[in-house]
Amino acid sequence: MNIPRLSCPRIVIIGGGFAGVSLAKQLSKQEAQVVLLDKHNYHTFQPLLYQVSTGGLEPDSIAYPLRKILKNFPNILFRLANVEAVNTDANTIVTNIGDIKYDYLVVATGSKTNFFGNTEIKQNAMAMKTIPQSLNLRSLILENFEDALLTSDLKERDKLMNFVIVGAGPTGVELAGALAEIKKGILPKDYPDLDTRRVQINLVQSGDRVLKQMSEKASKKAEAFLEELGVNIWKNLRVNTYNGNVVTTNTDVVFETATMIWAAGVKGANIKGLDAEKFTTRGNRVVVDEFNKVNGLDNIFAVGDIASMETKNYPNGFPMMAQPAIQQGEQLGKNLVRLLEGKTMVPFKYKDKGAMATVGRNKAVVDLERWKFQGSFAWFVWMFVHLYFLIGFRNRAVVFINWVYNYIRFDREARLIIRPFKYKNRTR
Amino acid sequence: MNIPRLSCPRIVIIGGGFAGVSLAKQLSKQEAQVVLLDKHNYHTFQPLLYQVSTGGLEPDSIAYPLRKILKNFPNILFRLANVEAVNTDANTIVTNIGDIKYDYLVVATGSKTNFFGNTEIKQNAMAMKTIPQSLNLRSLILENFEDALLTSDLKERDKLMNFVIVGAGPTGVELAGALAEIKKGILPKDYPDLDTRRVQINLVQSGDRVLKQMSEKASKKAEAFLEELGVNIWKNLRVNTYNGNVVTTNTDVVFETATMIWAAGVKGANIKGLDAEKFTTRGNRVVVDEFNKVNGLDNIFAVGDIASMETKNYPNGFPMMAQPAIQQGEQLGKNLVRLLEGKTMVPFKYKDKGAMATVGRNKAVVDLERWKFQGSFAWFVWMFVHLYFLIGFRNRAVVFINWVYNYIRFDREARLIIRPFKYKNRTR
Structure with a gap:
């Protein structure tokens, strides 16, 4: 693999989702070479995918170039790659662009659809x-x-x-x-x-x-x-x-x-080498300790949907959604900095910020710790929060315009069949 | 074909580009059943395709649902169809969704890339x-x-x-x-x-x-x-x-x-049945008279890139671009109304509104009849004209925001590989 080996340690992050990106940002000024891998060249804002499916938003508005996120971080490299396996003995990962050595590996591969073994479905x-x-x-x-x-x-x-x-x-x-x-x-x-x-x-x-x-x-x-x-x-x-x-x-x-x-349902998007029974749990997630370290391995961590951190309040791991991923990524980033500096790591504490879902115009439900509310105001809160967490000014502006337009006009103009599905690729 | 036959005449338009859409709009209040066919369910604003290729704009911003354009015109039906041939004797066209009868047919199929017979290229x-x-x-x-x-x-x-x-x-x-x-x-x-x-x-x-x-x-x-x-x-x-x-x-x-x-280069996107030598000219275009009527046929017309109307100033037909298509569509629409009313048709007169092209920020060239200018002002004129001709408020707003953002930030954020090309579909 054509990645120059530096004298400082190399941290490889697999996955540029919520967890991977918030982790990478923490490492931007460190004496470490960070290599971020993803099979797409963009970060996907998954909570708004349903609006792409229903013509409310352009796909490009909820995707953001990973290279652009990293552009001010000279110690972080990005490579477009499919990771096939991890070799925990040799400290390498096997990818379609060659093997990559790591000193520390962070698995942030997220989750994928769980068909529960039903191949027909x-x-x-x-x-x-x-x-x-x-x-x-x-x-x-x-x-x-x-x-x-x-x-x-x-x-x-x-x-x-x-x-x-x-x-x-x-x-x-x-x-x-x-x-x-x-x-x-x-x-x-x-x-x-x-x-x-x-x-x-x-x-x-x-x-x-x-x-x-x-x-x-x-x-x-x-x-x-x-x-x-x-x-x-x-x-x-x-x-x-x-x-x-x-x-x-x-x-x-x-x-x-x-x-x-x-x-x-979803299940962890696990990779070969970490999928042995000793590492994984129900739902194909990798068991981690309170520092997001994979049980039994010294230099491999997992964050986000793929990680199952079993705690008293969450005996099966945290819910597989954006907040735990963002928080774990951030915390592990700080912990890796501490590790590089020879300090001890700080255990992860999940701060439940609540949950929300929208049904339609003026129809949403929001659960906060102390306050649960529904209806128009919840809908505005839902929109505000989603705009806030979207990456990039342009994406926010375009999504905002679309929402205002759709609201006023009861419309969704992206109802375009750009790549026909039915007769082209009935497999996935 | 599952299109109810009414007692009024049926006008079939093949193609929802600049010519087809401007024609359809003229027929919106007539005692005629209009059937618009296109192989896509959207109108494409072709002059901005290069910005999609280079990540400056989302594809959805330069596409507009054809059904939405037609939604206030109850006498106009849209069908998603590939037209394979026209049978001028039987007054039917052959499509992938079945044969369709017409009383009047307007071919507005536009143009396609001309490789001049070089299959390797x-x-x-x-x-x-x-x-x-x-x-x-x-x-x-x-x-x-x-x-x-x-x-x-x-x-x-x-x-x-x-x-x-x-x-x-x-x-x-x-x-x-x-x-x-x-x-x-x-x-x-x-x-x-x-x-x-x-x-x-x-x-x-x-x-x-x-x-x-x-x-x-x-x-x-x-x-x-x-x-x-x-x-x-x-x-x-x-x-x-x-x-x-x-x-x-x-x-x-x-x-x-x-x-x-x-x-x-481009050539006319001709269809079987009109591709005989007697109908076509160099560049695969269909020869039409001053009323856009196909030579030798009574009820078939052609407009836009596919039509070659040979005049003194344009012995090889008008240039294959948006303006002649829009103007011909509009004029033929009015002429079809006259035809339905038993009046004589009015010959088409092309009004050359000039041409323009942009090279980069603050760098464009504009040729008007009496005034040719280049540089920053030309660039603003270019942007204004393109925004003006885009269909739909939302598209205009989104394109405008993108342009302002790209201008200020020297950026193009839609640099996303959503469907990989190289390893997926090396044919087209």
């Missing part, structure tokens, strides 16, 4: 964890309506206009709400020659409430919002199979649909 | 006539720099950092200027570990000046601007072959490059 369902996946979903949704116009077979048409979203976490809820708003505000105008009242949005949930990570109050209100928008909520229903046409469940309920979106 | 060069093509080019340019970092073979690295643009019309000139600005303002920061001074931008031209469609003064100034930015201009040089690695020419000059962009 994996093959036929849509996922929404990356920008290309979100764009595929955007294309498919729009292609379905174009196709619905062309058939005079009513059953086929209903199938094309039936959307089944599995999993009622924030992603599922936000996507269901956005689709319901599109049904109401955009489809009747875009498809005057189609009876778009027949569009069905089904949100399927194996538990007994939506947003089960949030308060009961938030769940209840979110359900009310969803019902107001016309989303069919299915509780205590478990999806068994999906062959691309029919969804079967653990009950008699069956959905005929051309589009099933799988948002029912 | 067609296979290995990049074109930039559509949004997907422009995104492929964006990915390839960025991938080249990522790859250049990985090789220690200097010759290979130079090849990856050498860009050859063939054709010095507005597209070639604007692309060359944008690449030169990226070389200067972005690459040194993004790739501190790469000697980006070695990046070469070659603009190859078979004629003896750039922008030959414009005034001598504009050509001269554009050349000065390009040289100031460090673009190598090659005149009177004709490209013969390109195998993906080496460009050969009609002289001893040879370029070793991983990226050749072909902007050397």
Whole structure:
């Protein structure tokens, strides 16, 4: 690998998500060579992916060039690479661009969609964890309506206009709400020659409430919002199979649909060499101690979704979302500085800043530690927080303009089929 | 085909570009069923494609949903379709979604890249006539720099950092200027570990000046601007072959490059049934009379790039650009209304509104009938005109913000490899 070896230690970070980026920033002025690897050349702001899928935002507004984030940090190098394995004995990682030596390794690979071993669902369902996946979903949704116009077979048409979203976490809820708003505000105008009242949005949930990570109050209100928008909520229903046409469940309920979106779970995006039983836990996450150090290894750390730090309040590790990733990245960055300076590391303490989800215009739910609220104000808070955490002035400005425009005009103009999905790449 | 047949005449328009859209708008209140077909569900603002390729703009900002343009016109239907042929005897067109009957047909299929029969170049060069093509080019340019970092073979690295643009019309000139600005303002920061001074931008031209469609003064100034930015201009040089690695020419000059962009010409995007010799002219365009009616056919018209209306001032038809397309679309729309009302049609008169091209910040050339000017003011005029002709408030606002931001920060933030090109789809 064509990376010059310096006399100072080399820290390799795998993954430029929330954890990797906040970690790298801490190391920007250190006597250490930092190498950040990612399979994309951009950071993805995952919480807004559902708006890309539903035409509310351009993909480029929620992506930010990793090289630009690092441009003022001369000790940090970026390489576009797929990491295939880690060799903990040789202190190297194996990538598609060659082997890379490390002194310290930080695994910040995040999570990926968990199909729980169901290959049929994996093959036929849509996922929404990356920008290309979100764009595929955007294309498919729009292609379905174009196709619905062309058939005079009513059953086929209903199938094309039936959307089944599995999993009622924030992603599922936000996507269901956005689709319901599109049904109401955009489809009747875009498809005057189609009876778009027949569009069905089904949100399927194996538990007994939506947003089960949030308060009961938030769940209840979110359900009310969803019902107001016309989303069919299915509780205590478990999806068994999906062959691309029919969804079967653990009950008699069956959905005929051309589009099933799988948002029912994620698992750690683990890499070979750290996937042995001694390192990993349920959900494919790597077990770390209170310093984010991988159990049993001296110079390998894990942060963010991939890391499972088991604490009293969180016996299965912290929730797999942005806040723990950002906080762990920052803390580990500081700890690595301490390590380089020969000081002892400081244990990580998670500060739960609460959770929020949006269902639609003026419809959001926010849980803070001392205050839980819902409705218009929650919606403004949701928007403000998301704008705040977006990286880059231009992205913020463009997202803000889009939101103002969409709000005033009840519109989502990025409903473009730039790369057709259905007939091009029915695999992923 | 599932389009209800009404008692009023049906006008089918193939193509939602400048000509097709301006035509459709004229027919919005008529006693006629209008069916607009396009292979994309959006209108593309082609003059800004080069900014998508060079990371200055998001693709979604220069695309606009065709259904949205038509949403207030209840007599106009849109269908997403690839038109394969026209059967002038049966008055039907053959498409991938079935045959469609017409009473009047308007061909507004525009133009496509002309490789002049050179299949090797067609296979290995990049074109930039559509949004997907422009995104492929964006990915390839960025991938080249990522790859250049990985090789220690200097010759290979130079090849990856050498860009050859063939054709010095507005597209070639604007692309060359944008690449030169990226070389200067972005690459040194993004790739501190790469000697980006070695990046070469070659603009190859078979004629003896750039922008030959414009005034001598504009050509001269554009050349000065390009040289100031460090673009190598090659005149009177004709490209013969390109195998993906080496460009050969009609002289001893040879370029070793991983990226050749072909902007050397366009030809009419003709369809079977109108491509017979009696209908077409040099450059694959359909010959039309002064009413845009195809010679020898009573109910078929052609407008825009595909149409060749031979007049005294333009013996080979009007230039293949936006203005003639917009004006012809509008005029034919009015003429079709007259036709439906039993009135005689009015001959088309082209009003040359001038031409302009931009090379870089504060560097543009504008030719108006009575006034030719260059530099900062020309650049502002160029931006204003392009913003004005963009469709949609949101697109204008987002493009404006991007331009202001890029201007102040010397930046182009959409440098994202969302769909890798090099290793995924080396065919088009």
